[in-house]
Amino acid sequence: MISKRDNRVLRQGANTVAVVLALLTVFPLYWMVLSALKPKGEITSAHPRPWTFAPTLENFRNALGVSGFGRYFLNSLAVAVVVVVVSAAIAFLAAVALSRFKFRFRTTILIMFLVAQMVPVEALTIPLFFLVRDIGSVAPGFGLSSLGSLMLVNLAFSLPFAVWMLRGFVAAVPESLEEAARIDGASRFTILWRILFPLVAPGLAATSVFSFITAWNDFVFAKTLILDTDHQTLPAALMVFFKPDENDWGGIMAASTLMTVPVLVFFVLVQRHMVSGLGGAVKD
Amino acid sequence: MPATTVTARADQGDSPVRPAGGAPAGARRRTGPLARIPVPLWLLLPAALVLIPLFGYPLYQLGLLSVLKFGQPQASGGVPTEFVGLSNYTDVLGDEQFWTVLGQTLAFAAFCVLTTLAVGATCAVLLTRVGKWPRLMLMFGALGAWAAPAMTGSTVWMFLLDTNSGLVNEVLGTQGHNWMYDKWSAFAMVAVVVVWHSFPFVMITLYAGIQAIPDSVLEAARLDGAGTVTIFRRIMLPMLRPLLVIVVIQSVIWDFKVFTQIYVMTGGGGIAGQNLVLNVYAYQKAFVAENYSLGAAIGVLMTLILLGVTAIYIRSLRRSGEEL
Numbered sequence: 233m234i235s236k237r238d239n240r241v242l243r244q245g246a247n248t249v250a251v252v253l254a255l256l257t258v259f260p261l262y263w264m265v266l267s268a269l270k271p272k273g274e275i276t277s278a279h280p281r282p283w284t285f286a287p288t289l290e291n292f293r294n295a296l297g298v299s300g301f302g303r304y305f306l307n308s309l310a311v312a313v314v315v316v317v318v319s320a321a322i323a324f325l326a327a328v329a330l331s332r333f334k335f336r337f338r339t340t341i342l343i344m345f346l347v348a349q350m351v352p353v354e355a356l357t358i359p360l361f362f363l364v365r366d367i368g369s370v371a372p373g374f375g376l377s378s379l380g381s382l383m384l385v386n387l388a389f390s391l392p393f394a395v396w397m398l399r400g401f402v403a404a405v406p407e408s409l410e411e412a413a414r415i416d417g418a419s420r421f422t423i424l425w426r427i428l429f430p431l432v433a434p435g436l437a438a439t440s441v442f443s444f445i446t447a448w449n450d451f452v453f454a455k456t457l458i459l460d461t462d463h464q465t466l467p468a469a470l471m472v473f474f475k476p477d478e479n480d481w482g483g484i485m486a487a488s489t490l491m492t493v494p495v496l497v498f499f500v501l502v503q504r505h506m507v508s509g510l511g512g513a514v515k516d
Numbered sequence: 517m518p519a520t521t522v523t524a525r526a527d528q529g530d531s532p533v534r535p536a537g538g539a540p541a542g543a544r545r546r547t548g549p550l551a552r553i554p555v556p557l558w559l560l561l562p563a564a565l566v567l568i569p570l571f572g573y574p575l576y577q578l579g580l581l582s583v584l585k586f587g588q589p590q591a592s593g594g595v596p597t598e599f600v601g602l603s604n605y606t607d608v609l610g611d612e613q614f615w616t617v618l619g620q621t622l623a624f625a626a627f628c629v630l631t632t633l634a635v636g637a638t639c640a641v642l643l644t645r646v647g648k649w650p651r652l653m654l655m656f657g658a659l660g661a662w663a664a665p666a667m668t669g670s671t672v673w674m675f676l677l678d679t680n681s682g683l684v685n686e687v688l689g690t691q692g693h694n695w696m697y698d699k700w701s702a703f704a705m706v707a708v709v710v711v712w713h714s715f716p717f718v719m720i721t722l723y724a725g726i727q728a729i730p731d732s733v734l735e736a737a738r739l740d741g742a743g744t745v746t747i748f749r750r751i752m753l754p755m756l757r758p759l760l761v762i763v764v765i766q767s768v769i770w771d772f773k774v775f776t777q778i779y780v781m782t783g784g785g786g787i788a789g790q791n792l793v794l795n796v797y798a799y800q801k802a803f804v805a806e807n808y809s810l811g812a813a814i815g816v817l818m819t820l821i822l823l824g825v826t827a828i829y830i831r832s833l834r835r836s837g838e839e840l
Contacts, residue, residue: 355815
């Protein structure tokens with residue numbers, strides 16, 4: 233039998249290990265922000281120190297001003313916001329169809345949504361490059377080097393997971409509420425918009441994180457489809473800081489910080505819904 | 517489940533799962549051809565309008581490209597495309613480099629999956645044993661790593677591992693050592709970043725799963741004289757099985773498709789392509805060597821492998837009694 237004292241020692245040990253792991257996990261992020269705030273001399277020093285006594289915003293000013301990161305940031309934001317909003321609306325309707333109705337091919341469609349998540353989307357850059365090039369000759373707003381093309385492509389690749397995840401949230405809403413509304417004479421649209429939508433809103437928030445991340449983090453499509461620098465988004469634009477001889481680490485860390493902050497904020501805001509949402513999405 | 521399907525089929529699937537006695541009033545008020553389309557299809561229409569042209573069609577095109585001769589001359593429209601059957605596939609499968617890349621993709625993915633699961637599961641169990649503050653700290657640290665984009669994760673770790681001004685070399689006293697020079701060292705460093713990004717998902721999912729096991733079940737087992745090991749093997753593992761299947765398969769799929777970290781950290785596949793994985797290999801063949809059809813063939817082969825994994829996933833979902 234484990235004595236009370238041993239038990240306390242075990243618990244202390246577990247606590248220590250957990251704290252050390254937490255610090256190790258968060259350290260790269262700390263290092264990123266710290267390096268972004270360090271003056272130039274300290275970054276290229278051969279003896280880096282985990283602190284700085286002379287924090288400066290110079291790296292951020294350089295990234296935003298000289299390297300045009302402000303522009304890329306806005307491009308990324310535009311793509312991500314459009315993808316999040318449109319994908320949430322479309323996924324909501326599809327999720328209602330798949331969890332509230334029984335119809336032919338329902339299981340087939342569900343499996344297709346599941347399979348779509350497995351497709352290596354990087355391989356699809358090849359046909360998509362030519363598809364977008366051809367679209368561009370008809371509608372330049374969605375052709376190569378347009379933000380529109382990135383919006384469409386990221387929308388398509390965030391939808392399958394969004395539908396799959398949202399389905400769990402819709403299924404969790406008791407049907408009696410809709411039934412009651414129907415008896416009271418509410419139309420289908422009213423039931424969708426006034427009853428289901430508000431109840432599924434937390435799930436939509438959680439789903440949005442994943443759509444946001446898909447669009448915000450996308451590197452391969454931005455690299456392939458955007459050929460002029462003006463319309464580049466953050467991940468691909470970050471590559472301009474890499475130079476064969478000497479990398480501007482201060483600039484890279486400032487740009488990386490700018491790119492990470494929005495995702496972190498989004499995560500912290502909805503993290504409570506996210507975990508339960510994943511459970512709902514996978515366990516149903 | 518079969519009973520509801522039968523009733524739903526009887527009225528052409530137009531009514532909700534459990535109709536409150538007959539078809540709802542007003543459901544068939546409108547007439548005309550549009551009214552005959554069932555409601556769920558209307559709701560699925562926007563998704564179909566996005567996914568068919570932007571997902572389904574490119575997928576078909578990928579397959580089509582892989583049986584054509586399609587290089588730069590064909591892409592710019594100067595030369596007509598030519599059907600070449602399976603010759604792209606025989607080219608790929610006859611290339612020794614493909615088998616090397618396939619082998620290291622599988623090894624790299626397997627290593628990442630096992631490490632991610634080991635770290636994630638250990639942390640999940642640890643979370644159940646610690647006090648409130650250490651738990652919150654680990655949760656938030658993990659959330660940060662999870663949220664960090666693959667791109668910035670790669671850049672930060674590259675800086676940490678930098679030959680001249682990296683912290684790792686400073687701490688280990690190995691100034692001037694290039695971690696990305698040796699093939700296996702470079703793969704290991706990328707794996708560290710991949711695991712750092714993906715263990716939080718495993719940890720948080722499994723922790724939620726462990727928390728969901730009712731105390732009464734564990735209590736009953738303990739009263740029956742079960743020890744910690746027995747409780748873990750006979751109660752917790754079987755109850756966590758569905759979640760374990762999900763995290764394993766998700767990890768396999770993610771780690772098999774790693775692109776950004778490899779591409780960025782090894783500069784597009786490492787020295788002389790020593791760190792290529794299938795995804796990056798297909799991309800380089802298509803957009804650098806400008807042999808689009810060869811890249812497409814590799815993409816198709818990759819998709820087939822992942823479909824195999826998905827089939828196992830769906831089967832195990834069904835076997836564990838999930839309703840799709």
